Amino acid sequence: MWAAVRGNRLFSVVLLAGVLLRVTTMLGFPPALWFNDSYDFLRIANDPFPHQLRPSGYGLFLWSLKPFHSLALVTFLQHAAVVGIAVLGYRMLVRDFGVRRHWAALAVAPVLLDAFQIELEHLLLSDTLFTVLVFGAMLGLASVTRTVGVPLFVIVVVFLLLRRTRWTAVAALGAAFVLPLGSYAAWYGSEHGRVGMSGVDGIFLWGRTAAFADCDAHRPPPDLARLCPYGAPDDRPASSHQIWEANSPTGWTDGEPFPAETNALAQRFAVWAIMNQPFDYARVVAYDFFVRTFAWERDRYPTVGTEARYHFPTEPRAHQDLPVIGGGYRTEVVREYAHGSGETRIVGPYADVMRWYQEHVRVPGTVLGAVLLAGAAGLLRRRARPRTFLFWASAVTLLAVPPITVDFDYRYMLPAMPFACFAAAVAWGRGRPAGPSRRDGEPDEPGTARARDTEPART
Template identity: 70%
Template sequence: MLLSPLARRRSKSAMGAVKGNWLFAAVLLAGVVLRVITMLGFRSALWFNDSYDFLRIADDPFPHPLRPSGYGILLWGLKPFHSLALVTLLQHAAIAGLAVAAYRMLVRDFEVRRTWAALAVTPILLDSYQIELEHLLLSDTLFIVLVFGATLLLARPGATGWRRAAAAGALLGMASVTRTVGLPLFVIVLLYLVVRRTRWPVCAALAVTFVLPVGAYATWFQQEHGRFQMTGVDGVFLWGRTAAFADCDAHAPPPDLASLCPYGAKENRPASSHQIWEENSPTGWSNGKAFSQETNERAQRFAFWAIRNQPADYLRVVSYDFFVRTFSWHRSQYPTVGTEARYHFPTKPTARKPGLPVLGGGDRRTVVYEYSHGTGRTHIVEPYAEFMRDYQERVSVPGTVLGIVLLAGAAGIVRRRARARTALFWTPAVALLAIPPVTVDFDYRYMLPAMPFACFAAALAWGRRRPAAAVEVPEAVAAPEAQPADA
């Protein structure tokens, strides 16, 4: 089938937009070079406390009682290579590829101006904390790729077929067994299809392929732990949120919950999330052991009791974390000095406590050795490491800038600029930022998955090219059915 002259012009214009944007080419090249320097400077991976749990899952897969096992299952698939460097390489490559896909979709499918499209993907390519996150053995990079990839699939112009919806549903399902914050994102996507009056078979395809991995994982969890859930800590996490303000002196809790009262005056307590894991916590946390079902249920009851008795305090804590901590220009050492330090390129390898037990069996040393056939110790190589440390001090996206980008997307929705698709990206951005403060605590790494959504929404709202003037066609060659309807 021959393309019309107008279709050929549009096709060439789209390809030219991708190939001819030197700004995007420069940003992409810089992003790749920075990731290569990171690989050279920090061999083979950076470590977080959760990293050892994921490697324990990878050594012998099981449904982890504290966090979903999706990322651990991915690591299990890569275990035959016994290479932590391969894991970080794939994480870096996945984010770079996602940025390319997002840019091409903005230019080709949404006719966003090339400069706007390049600026939209600049944060995910050049933000220093994003690059450092990709080098950590954490589930966040996989989660970003899955949820943003699913949204890109559904946002493509044209009728949404059941195959595309099924693929998006499967990606969202896999994201939810990677991080449970993916569960509410499915509701947002489904509402998007309903608002656009999508045919019910398409919605059904999305729902079925989403439920399959989530339901299979919950069934697996039930077989191991006796509960049809994704994790066994939803109540404990919510307890941590209320531990920031719960006042058992002013409001006497039920007798069976009194032992869960947080210690000390409210103004002197540690961060919400830290109170869960600290020594002598009312939750009874101990390294290498899971919370019992009874503890989780009691913690949840305590949290609901605290929220009912102190709703204003709950709103104050959540609002401060969301509006102040999230959108502040400068970062603070929150939730703890040690936790926030893990998000910076280090000057020396992370100290590993010998013999510290890991939930599921073994200790940190043994689970790392079984996976990598080595110590897994980070080798810091200069001058590459120093370059990335200097870069991180100078180049990042402050929370205030992220807030401005979100406001730009919201303004575009109000002004009806590609309203539905802009909302499809803007709403998950807000949800990803709001859910952690509402349910457990604020953490800086939870901001990064929201960034590509917010930037994409702003580009859709304000960066689209104006429609070109209609091309006049001589009457002698114009077919009757090509005439305007009101001619």
């Protein structure tokens, strides 16, 4: 592996820059950055239970590190894991797919250098762990970390069936997926009386339809009328924000899960709204996917406060002392886990460097869209590899599922980036083969163009 790495000066420079940026981040914003979801994950880590709002996979990861009582260790591991993805991804592209070294270096550069990616790794959120698990093809564990891992498993199974892979391999993959997913669903059922991954699937879909549902033009059944969103559709807050508002029809209260009856009614309302206004639903989803996702500039969406959490802060933020699901308050949860306040400290000049860097170095959505188009165009080439489609379809799924089921959020874009880049690199960056093309995984003959392209450079 290291022979492939040191054979490319461009990749060595990019890798070194990525490491230095992460070290600067850890020095500038110790021990971690916080998001509203962070406290729920720490509550799970302190006393594991299947959370009603989100899968507990990341909380269990934090639980495994609790004996160290170090939030800095958590963020260090998250930064190190993404650097590892870049190194292994580069090696995979060069050695397994015959991608030229400079193309492979460019493919992993966004993962290493994008400022918002680095900031996301420093947040106590599940996205980094999820990306690592998907990259490692551990889709069962990925699905109990973020449920968007489930459709990724479906894509992989379809890919293997189309490739006529031996049934034993498909069965082994299925078992590796079903075992953690089924175990978690059973655990959830034993605690909450309903087998599943969470108790908000209907609530989240309601939030999606709350962007357009018009109860004046389409009268809902009487038992669903109380879930009609407030105000005219054009004047409503973002879909995801409507769920948590103080006066939301969902009846959200800090520290309390949604009742099962509310979740069931919300799901029925969402299905009713989609059936009555299918074109409005398609319009909302299409706008979030095509416009928000691939826009050049970032908007303050879904709220100003939420989007601000994706920027390196200019001043410390004290923890709001709100109750959390499972018992206790945020400050208590943090103190139990970290044996301290856990509040982010702003340390100059390192913090100043990263704030400046974030203002100037990022991967705009338009660039991500161009990379996806390049991958799609590569699928039409005669020399296109089947795994190009697997990478490309995974990236599109990661981008499309949130707008379809919940709402758009900028942090949902970042796990898709490496797979989009890998698809484009495999499609367009490979060396010219000397003989007939081979199936994925077949060895190269000595002396072929692909074999020569993967040899370490000689100085």
